[in-house]
Amino acid sequence: MINENGSLSIHSENIFPIIKKWLYSDHDIFVRELISNACDAITKLKKLDIMGEYTIPDNTHFKVEVKLNENNKTIQIIDNGLGMTADEIKQYINQIAFSGAEDFLNKYKDKANQEQIIGHFGLGFYSAFMVADTVTIDTLSYVDGATPVKWECDGGTEFTLSEGTRTERGTTITLHIGDEGKEFLREYPLKSTIEKYCSFMPYDIFFINENEEETKKETDTKEETEEPQPLNDTNPLWLKHPNDCTEEEYKAFYRKVFMDFKEPLFWIHLNMDYPFNLKGILFFPKINNEYENMEGRIKLFNNQVFVADNIKEVIPEFLLLLKGVIDCPDLPLNVSRSFLQNDGFVRKISDYITKKVADKLTGLYKTENESFIKYWDDIHPFVKFGSLKDDKFYSKVKDILIYKSIYGEYISIKDYIEKNKEKNKDKVFYVTDEQQQSQYIELFKQNEMDAIILSHSIDQPFISHIESQEKDVKFARIDSDLSDSLKEDSNEEELKPATETLENLFRKALANENLKVKxxxxxxxxxSSMIILSEESRRMQEMSKMYGFAGLGGNMPSDETLVLNKKNSLVQYLLDNNTNETKLEDITMICEQLYDLALLSHKPLQPEAMTKFIKRSNALLSRLAL
Structure with a gap:
């Protein structure tokens, strides 16, 4: 007959309040800890069966039940695992921070492998006290002739241990929920938390709302009910061999886990047993136009137990743009299983994942080039972000980086330079806004020149990175300079008088003494006219805007140059009539209009300038109509 009172053996002074209040950052973690403990208990029993120390009865359905009773303010987690004796409760529950799973492995390390034992620390059970005022354990050990045990604690350092009434092997943990956990007394939050943390645990998890069951009994409801369905998938896709998975299975898994009904572009199935155990699936989703807003999610698991989303110590930062699952039982987890130790082992895992992604991309490029090109518009921000963040990744993918040209073709930088060497003199011309820079694009096409399209916000830091890595590559925006291929052969000295005349004319007409004209x-x-801004000046302006350096950005003098085409009739008209006082009004309007037209092809006009441009355009059209 068991009848005992005692004090919990706490290994550190005043640790219990810390455990109760601050052990985990999220109170819902108690669901994961208690259900994973229940799964552990089943796994241990199955291993004892394998080792011949216990025989599991035929037709045993191993499962975990979660029962909610809002009226009684209780949540119960019930398993049919190996249970505990009084001595085991004293050892595993009363001695806080003693790991039952760890002790079990030490005892049987020569008889069974260590897979699928989830618990590594003895504090998980005490997460129950974050939401419960009182916790009760009713348990019966698998050992023949074992006595059922009841343990109860009200959240202090005192417990009671007595003989229990349980008649079947296993454990029932009853949480008497207090004010801090009352949200979990509703079905939806509790079921959602189970699905969040336990969707892929290795044994069926059933949810039972006892108040609903009581209501049915009271109303004598005789309608047929469907067979209860588990909340989890005990055999997730990532545990299967890639050869055994179909395309539809991958897509269905993606839809279910990430609630994303746009099909993923492609995926990588990770399956590694040595030198560490790691399995998972990484999906390449269709991503947004701006990489800052791309929000992927890599779900990290430990033996099918959800740990956290987007753990940067394990998953390289740029891979967080993807969606996927990674299950690594070998990861060193801290007491909360929510943060990882940033050690060499973790870095090896990160390097392995990076290598697998790079290998997948290079494999696609070499063996399925048409598919690779089809995916490129969606995946290029991810690849470029990875190149910026990880030099090893860049070194592996630099030869597969391609760029869309103004002709709609995809080309590498190496091929672009070789193809355009005569006209571009090793410069790589690019476009950031096809609509805004359409005049320059048309000019290039007319002269059989090419440029690549770099319209994503990641492209500016990316090309700077390329230039730092590849010394022979220099980028220039399509409106940053005039290639000799766009000009007629002419002597610069011959154009000097015209430049001086028109510069004075435009400065006066626009009331801008600093205007540069060529x-x-x-x-x-x-x-007739166009604006050019040197690549260096434009990059400096953009950088200063990005970082908010007023001294460099807003106050920086413009280095734009207005280029006027001497062969154009409007420009020639200005040269012929610049001293004609009777045509001063016309000349001023033409100067203003040519400048605004050039500016419009370079960047948007400011609101006030746009208003003047529209008014002036109407005035010029009215004159033509007279």
């Missing part, structure tokens, strides 16, 4: 003889006679 006259060129362009091949395209219809092009």
């Amino acid at each position: 006259v060129e003889s362009l091949k395209n006679i219809d092009l």
Whole structure:
């Protein structure tokens, strides 16, 4: 007959209040800890069966039940695992921070492998006190002739241990929920938490709302009810061999886990047993236009137990743009299983994942090039982000980086330079806004020149990174300079008088003494004016805006140059009539209009300038209509 009172053996002074209040950052973690403990109890019993120390009865259905009773303010977690004796309760429950799983492994380390034993620390059970005022354990050990045991504690350091009434092997943990856990007395939050943490645990988990069951009995409801369904999938896709998984299974898994009904582009199935155990699936989703807003989710598991989303110590930062699951039983977890020790082992896992992703991309490029090109518009921000964040990743993928040209083709930088060497002199011209820079694109096409499209916000830091890594590559935006291929052969000295005349004319008309003007003889006679801004100046302006350096950005003098085409009739008109006082009004309007037209092809006009441009355009059209 058991009848005992005692004090919990606490290994550190005043640790219990810390455990109760601050052991975990999220109070819902008690669901994971108690259900994973229940799964552990089943796993241990199955291992004892394998080792011949116990025989599991035929037709045993191993399961975990979670029972909610809102009226009684209780939550119960029930398993049919190996149970505990009074001595084991004293050892595993009363001695806080003594790990039952760890002790079990030490005892049987020569008889069974260590897979699938979840618990590594003895504090998980005490997460119950974050939401419960009182916790009761009713348990019966698998050992022949064992006496059922009841343990109860009200959250202090005192407990009671007595003989219990349980008649079947296993354990029932009853939480008498207090004010801090009252939200879990509702079905939806509790079931949602179970699904969050326990969706892939290795044994069926059933949810029972006892108040609903009582209501049915009271109303004598005789309607047929469906067979109860577990809340979890005990054999998740990532545990299967890739050869045994179909395309539809991958897509269905993706939809179910991430609630994303846009199909993933492709995926990588990770399956490694040595030098560490790691399995998982990484999906490449269709991603947003701006990489800052891309929000992937890598769910980290330990033996099918959910640990956390997006653990940066394990998963390289750039891979957090993906969606996927990674299950690694070998990861060193801390007491809460929510943070990882940043040690060499973890870095090896991170390096392995990075290598597998790089290998997948290079494999696609080499063996399924059409598919790779089809995916590129969606995956290029991810690949570029990875190249910026991880030099090893960049070294593996640099030869598969491709760029869309203004002709709609995809080309590497190496091929672009080789193809355009004569006209570009080793410069890589690029476009950031196809609509805004359409005039420059058309000019390039007319002269059979090419440029690549770099319209994503990640492209600016990315090209700077490329230039730092590849010394022979220099990027220049399409409006940063005039290639000799766009000009007629002309002597710069011959154009100097025209440049001086028009610069003075435009400065006066626009009331801008700092305006820079350059006259060129362009091949395209219809092009009257355009703006160029040196690549260095533009990058400096963009950088200062990005980082908010007022001294560099807003106060930085503009380095834009207005280029006027001497072959154009409007420009020639200005040269012919610049001293004609009777046409001063017309000349001023034409100067303003040519400048605004050039600016419009370079960047958006400010609201006030746009209003003047529209008013002036109407005035010019009215004159033509007279």
